[in-house]
Amino acid sequence: MKNLKMFSIAAVAAVMLSSCAMVKSPLSAVIYTDVKGPVAVTGNSGSSKVGTAKATGILGILATGDASIDAAAKNGGITKIHHVDEHATNILGLFATYEVIVYGE
Amino acid sequence: MVNNSRFIKWVQRGVALIFCLFSIVTSAQKISKFYTSSLQANGMLYFFKPQKGFAGSGSHGKLINDVTLFAKSDSLTFNFSYFDKTALQLEQISFVSATHTITVPLQKLYVETKKNNWHYRYSARLLQKSLQLFYASDKIPGIILQTNQGEILLSVSKRQWQKIAGRNRRLFTLVALN
Numbered sequence: 001m002k003n004l005k006m007f008s009i010a011a012v013a014a015v016m017l018s019s020c021a022m023v024k025s026p027l028s029a030v031i032y033t034d035v036k037g038p039v040a041v042t043g044n045s046g047s048s049k050v051g052t053a054k055a056t057g058i059l060g061i062l063a064t065g066d067a068s069i070d071a072a073a074k075n076g077g078i079t080k081i082h083h084v085d086e087h088a089t090n091i092l093g094l095f096a097t098y099e100v101i102v103y104g105e
Numbered sequence: 106m107v108n109n110s111r112f113i114k115w116v117q118r119g120v121a122l123i124f125c126l127f128s129i130v131t132s133a134q135k136i137s138k139f140y141t142s143s144l145q146a147n148g149m150l151y152f153f154k155p156q157k158g159f160a161g162s163g164s165h166g167k168l169i170n171d172v173t174l175f176a177k178s179d180s181l182t183f184n185f186s187y188f189d190k191t192a193l194q195l196e197q198i199s200f201v202s203a204t205h206t207i208t209v210p211l212q213k214l215y216v217e218t219k220k221n222n223w224h225y226r227y228s229a230r231l232l233q234k235s236l237q238l239f240y241a242s243d244k245i246p247g248i249i250l251q252t253n254q255g256e257i258l259l260s261v262s263k264r265q266w267q268k269i270a271g272r273n274r275r276l277f278t279l280v281a282l283n
Contacts, residue, residue: 050152
């Protein structure tokens with residue numbers, strides 16, 4: 001019984017300590033990531049509106065949010081997309097964000 | 106024994122270095138993370154990323170807004186999300202400072218649900234100068250949403266207002282320099 005308790009504690013600790021928040025990014029680093037990159041370009045001309053959508057992750061255990069292009073376009077009131085960028089941040093693998101930025105009309 | 110103490114010293118130095126780097130990264134209050142810009146045919150398009158601070162009391166929730174503007178334009182677009190437990194129709198938004206009150210009509214983008222709240226997404230057009238005046242206020246201002254069920258007053262704490270106002274003043278200065 002004691003061994004089982006110790007094993008359970010060790011297993012939980014191993015999971016907690018080995019997990020880290022990962023985020024999609026053109027480049028990533030262990031200590032700090034703050035990188036912007038391209039996602040898509042369309043043939044539509046000009047931008048006067050911008051919309052963003054964001055998802056966040058903590059410790060690689062919890063991840064929530066809607067960082068879809070559709071959500072970002074809706075937030076900006078955009079019906080014709082010109083181009084889409086992404087912005088990823090990660091601090092020590094503890095806290096990560098992924099943001100989609102949509103430009104259009 | 107000597108090797109052990111050396112190893113511990115190196116580990117301590119490594120941990121100290123990581124914490125130093127972390128504190129530098131997190132303490133730097135740069136405005137660069139609060140906006141994006143894009144060069145367009147009619148000038149530089151700026152987007153002030155979503156920022157929160159204003160909130161209502163009771164069943165009234167928080168307001169999160171972003172701002173889109175061209176450097177050479179007089180006007181800007183103020184988009185915001187407002188969360189509330191009550192089903193409403195938002196009609197107008199007023200920016201109320203000690204010296205000025207600016208009221209503009211709202212255009213609905215969408216209404217959705219988020220947990221137990223309604224998520225209202227609306228858009229307003231106003232003059233750049235009007236919003237600059239709002240953020241120039243040292244006294245804590247308020248935002249009033251006029252709805253089909255009356256007015257909703259949204260307020261902000263003094264500490265948060267100092268942060269929000271300072272940040273937005275710098276952002277507008279950046280736009281003016283372009």
